[in-house]
Amino acid sequence: MGPTKIKQKRSTSTTNEYLxxxxxxxxxxxxxxxxxxxxxxxxxxxxNVGDAQVSDExxxxxxxxLSSSDEFVYDEDGIDDDAQVMLSHPIEEKEQKHQKxxxxxxxxxxxxxxxxxxxxxxxxxDHLQPIFNIPREDILLLxxxxxxxxxxxxxxxxxxxDELLVEIGVTQDTGSTPHVSVATxxxxxxxxxxxxxxxxxxxRENFTCLICCEEKNTETFSLECGHxxxxxxxxxxxxxxxxxxxxxxxxNCSLALKNYDIDNVMGHESSKKLMASSIKSFIQSHNKNYxxxxxxxxxxxxxxxxxxxxxxxxxxxxxxxVKCNNDHxxxxxxxxxxxxxADCNVTNAWIKKARKESENLxxxxxxxxxxxxxxxxxxxxxxxxxxKCFGCKYEFCWICDGEWAxxxxxxxxxxxxxxxxxxxxxxxxxxxxxxxxYTFYYRIFNEHELSAKLDWKxxxxxxxxxxxxxxxxxxxxxxxxxxxxxxxxxxESRTALKWSFPVSYxxxxxxxxxxxxxxxxxxxxxxVEDLSELLQIKDPIEIMRRKADFYNMSGFxxxxxxxLMECGRELLCRGICKPMD
Amino acid sequence: MSKxxxxxxxxxxxxxxxxxxxxxxxxxxLTDADDNTMTNWNGxxxxxxxxxxxxxIYSLAIECGxxxxxxxxxxxxxxxINLPCVxxxxxxxxxxxxxxxxxxxxxxxxQTVLLDLRKDMATATNKKLPQPEEGSTF
Amino acid sequence: MASLPKRIIKETERLVxxxxxxxxxxxxxxxxxxxxxxxxxxxxxxxxxxxxxLELYLPDDYPMEAPKVRFLTKIYHPxxxxxxxxxxxxxxxxWSPALQIRTVLLSVQALLASPNPxxxxxxxxxxxxxKNEQGAKxxxxxxxxxxxxx
Numbered sequence: 001m002g003p004t005k006i007k008q009k010r011s012t013s014t015t016n017e018y019l020x021x022x023x024x025x026x027x028x029x030x031x032x033x034x035x036x037x038x039x040x041x042x043x044x045x046x047x048n049v050g051d052a053q054v055s056d057e058x059x060x061x062x063x064x065x066l067s068s069s070d071e072f073v074y075d076e077d078g079i080d081d082d083a084q085v086m087l088s089h090p091i092e093e094k095e096q097k098h099q100k101x102x103x104x105x106x107x108x109x110x111x112x113x114x115x116x117x118x119x120x121x122x123x124x125x126d127h128l129q130p131i132f133n134i135p136r137e138d139i140l141l142l143x144x145x146x147x148x149x150x151x152x153x154x155x156x157x158x159x160x161x162d163e164l165l166v167e168i169g170v171t172q173d174t175g176s177t178p179h180v181s182v183a184t185x186x187x188x189x190x191x192x193x194x195x196x197x198x199x200x201x202x203x204r205e206n207f208t209c210l211i212c213c214e215e216k217n218t219e220t221f222s223l224e225c226g227h228x229x230x231x232x233x234x235x236x237x238x239x240x241x242x243x244x245x246x247x248x249x250x251x252n253c254s255l256a257l258k259n260y261d262i263d264n265v266m267g268h269e270s271s272k273k274l275m276a277s278s279i280k281s282f283i284q285s286h287n288k289n290y291x292x293x294x295x296x297x298x299x300x301x302x303x304x305x306x307x308x309x310x311x312x313x314x315x316x317x318x319x320x321x322v323k324c325n326n327d328h329x330x331x332x333x334x335x336x337x338x339x340x341x342a343d344c345n346v347t348n349a350w351i352k353k354a355r356k357e358s359e360n361l362x363x364x365x366x367x368x369x370x371x372x373x374x375x376x377x378x379x380x381x382x383x384x385x386x387x388k389c390f391g392c393k394y395e396f397c398w399i400c401d402g403e404w405a406x407x408x409x410x411x412x413x414x415x416x417x418x419x420x421x422x423x424x425x426x427x428x429x430x431x432x433x434x435x436x437x438y439t440f441y442y443r444i445f446n447e448h449e450l451s452a453k454l455d456w457k458x459x460x461x462x463x464x465x466x467x468x469x470x471x472x473x474x475x476x477x478x479x480x481x482x483x484x485x486x487x488x489x490x491x492e493s494r495t496a497l498k499w500s501f502p503v504s505y506x507x508x509x510x511x512x513x514x515x516x517x518x519x520x521x522x523x524x525x526x527x528v529e530d531l532s533e534l535l536q537i538k539d540p541i542e543i544m545r546r547k548a549d550f551y552n553m554s555g556f557x558x559x560x561x562x563x564l565m566e567c568g569r570e571l572l573c574r575g576i577c578k579p580m581d
Numbered sequence: 582m583s584k585x586x587x588x589x590x591x592x593x594x595x596x597x598x599x600x601x602x603x604x605x606x607x608x609x610x611l612t613d614a615d616d617n618t619m620t621n622w623n624g625x626x627x628x629x630x631x632x633x634x635x636x637x638i639y640s641l642a643i644e645c646g647x648x649x650x651x652x653x654x655x656x657x658x659x660x661x662i663n664l665p666c667v668x669x670x671x672x673x674x675x676x677x678x679x680x681x682x683x684x685x686x687x688x689x690x691x692q693t694v695l696l697d698l699r700k701d702m703a704t705a706t707n708k709k710l711p712q713p714e715e716g717s718t719f
Numbered sequence: 720m721a722s723l724p725k726r727i728i729k730e731t732e733r734l735v736x737x738x739x740x741x742x743x744x745x746x747x748x749x750x751x752x753x754x755x756x757x758x759x760x761x762x763x764x765x766x767x768x769x770x771x772x773l774e775l776y777l778p779d780d781y782p783m784e785a786p787k788v789r790f791l792t793k794i795y796h797p798x799x800x801x802x803x804x805x806x807x808x809x810x811x812x813x814w815s816p817a818l819q820i821r822t823v824l825l826s827v828q829a830l831l832a833s834p835n836p837x838x839x840x841x842x843x844x845x846x847x848x849x850k851n852e853q854g855a856k857x858x859x860x861x862x863x864x865x866x867x868x869x
Contacts, residue, residue, distance in 0.1 A: 211817065213728075236783055249815075251816050615801050617793070
């Protein structure tokens with residue numbers, strides 16, 4: 001164990017980068033990947049420290065097999081229930097268990113992907129086929145037209161079947177006339193013969209396309225209407241429309257292109273893009289029940305069937321945290337990362353403020369700083385805030401620049417903003433007092449954010465550490481799991497610590513409970529730093545020797561985290577913490 | 582790329598301004614909503630922080646002549662401001678002293694001008710310049 | 720400037736050789752995608768006897784993207800606003816690449832003949848049109864006399 005390494009290197013990050021990282025949750029929370037047994041709410045028990053042995057992946061496989069079986073349950077309520085039947089995952093059950101621990105109503109949600117939703121739609125099309133007795137492709141168009149609202153479709157279908165088929169472009173409206181043909185005096189498209197009126201792609205010599213007016217040997221496309229245009233124009237036309245999600249019609253009349261037409265013109269599986277766009281707009285229009293996982297490049301969709309429970313969460317200042325199939329945890333209400341003890345109001349106010357102030361402040365938050373004693377440039381490369389200068393060996397706290405010694409003893413004193421004696425040498429000495437206060441909290445928040453990122457990097461190496469233990473110390477994989485567990489607890493606690501600073505920022509500083517909250521922050525800060533230091537140990541023998549310390553320390557951190565979160569919730573429930581601009 | 586004519590270009594700028602695209606620190610709109618020549622515009626700049634302009638709102642008049650955007654607009658401060666590129670008697674932004682107008686490109690917009698003026702207020706030398714009383718006009 | 724697509728050349732030619740009655744459209748010499756347009760007010764409408772100036776521009780992506788059209792002459796019409804912008808479906812969501820300059824201008828002319836106050840762009844005019852159609856039409860006639868006189 002020892003202080004974080006110090007390098008003579010300089011790198012900077014701006015406030016804006018920081019903003020990006022909180023609005024789109026940053027990687028540190030991915031650390032759950034290492035140990036998928038993350039808890040939805042905190043737990044006071046130590047029981048879970050060693051129980052992540054069973055890889056969730058195996059469970060997923062079984063579940064996936066089940067969900068892809070042909071069994072299909074139709075339900076009058078439509079998609080929501082079907083999805084529920086097919087796509088429940090074990091994660092959900094775990095999550096629910098913990099919600100119950102907190103005496104909260106169940107957060108009954110499922111994790112889906114676009115593919116899941118689309119396959120579900122296809123099953124529904126299969127189901128409707130015997131009722132409608134028209135080709136599946138046509139039903140798909142109907143569903144697309146009705147924004148996948150089956151009930152409305154069925155209602156209108158019985159009333160005005162023929163009209164509907166014209167409306168969606170399956171059959172031609174005999175009454176309407178197509179647009180006047182382009183740029184020539186001909187009023188009928190070229191080559192309207194019985195042969196060319198066949199649907200599909202053809203090859204033609206010296207074909208004049210009425211869209212681009214070029215004459216060339218080219219492939220062409222047309223529907224039954226016979227409006228035949230060159231393949232280049234059609235490709236350009238379809239490409240522009242694939243993102244809209246709407247039905248694509250003939251360039252000259254209202255006849256619809258079906259998915260196989262699109263694939264025919266554009267190449268293999270292009271229609272999937274259109275279907276994806278259509279489903280995206282379906283999700284958009286049902287965004288009370290469906291939320292995209294906000295993590296970059298994650299395609300998971302959380303489906304919450306009953307949103308009435310959310311009100312209860314809000315009332316009790318809990319947040320509806322959910323977890324996707326890739327173990328990304330986020331808040332269903334506001335879409336930000338897990339932000340307890342802050343509730344959504346505090347989170348939103350804080351982020352709004354950060355956004356506003358970053359415009360106003362625009363100071364550079366640096367990864368590097370100078371050693372408070374000798375002035376050497378120092379870069380932090382682990383999450384631990386206990387720093388030791390390579391040059392002069394001075395040990396200090398990264399957050400407040402103060403000497404480390406008092407931090408190690410009772411508790412962290414640098415978490416509380418001190419009005420009289422600002423611990424930071426302010427870069428903007430003439431800023432208003434409130435600005436100083438904000439700057440102080442912002443800085444701590446940001447430091448924990450950075451620490452969390454560094455801890456996450458540390459977590460990336462943990463698997464190899466476990467392997468090292470297995471090889472060198474001859475211990476089993478299961479036995480080595482206390483390491484990834486510790487990392488997970490460290491990450492979750494840092495996130496909680498981070499979000500506790502917006503809570504204290506918005507709290508009445510003079511209230512006794514705020515003081516208790518600050519004490520709790522101090523205790524958790526101290527515990528987190530200790531755990532972080534423990535995780536710096538590289539030597540396998542030393543790690544195994546201190547195995548008990550890992551258990552005790554992470555258990556202690558979990559307890560402290562839970563205490564802090566409950567205390568923060570009380571501040572909110574009692575109105576001592578009130579977010580405002 | 583073909584050349585978009587003046588009026589359609591100004592309509593695009595108007596729509597972007599109305600929809601509130603772009604940063605909050607600058608805004609602009611037509612002076613007279615009935616003026617279908619779209620010549621006269623008014624702009625505002627929120628003074629950049631950590632400068633003597635902090636929390637001030639500056640009003641400007643922008644004139645997009647018949648050759649806009651081939652030629653830069655005429656820009657004039659209504660609120661009094663002390664800046665090297667601003668004529669201290671008329672409030673006009675002197676094109677030869679302000680790079681955005683001097684090295685005008687067709688792709689520049691009114692928003693470019695406003696944002697660059699705001700940047701100019703925040704430069705190391707300009708941010709400390711003593712400023713006239715807030716609310717005074719040229 | 721990139722060479723003009725054949726489609727635009729053909730359309731321009733046809734506008735000259737086979738003009739649409741009551742409509743003219745001529746490209747500017749220095750920008751062949753930019754047209755100066757006149758439309759005669761349809762007979763029987765409040766715009767009768769008026770000659771309206773418009774401008775039309777074919778964007779880079781034409782004909783995949785609709786032309787941009789605007790009235791230069793002031794006009795009192797529920798679907799045309801004070802800046803001359805036109806609310807017409809085929810200029811927006813219902814654009815099709817098979818439509819062309821002449822069909823667009825014919826549609827604009829048709830819009831003059833039958834205003835649609837239920838899908839307004841100029842709200843005050845539309846309100847006037849719904850509440851007091853006769854009065855609104857009278858105003859439209861006066862504006863035509865004042866601003867669009869041949």
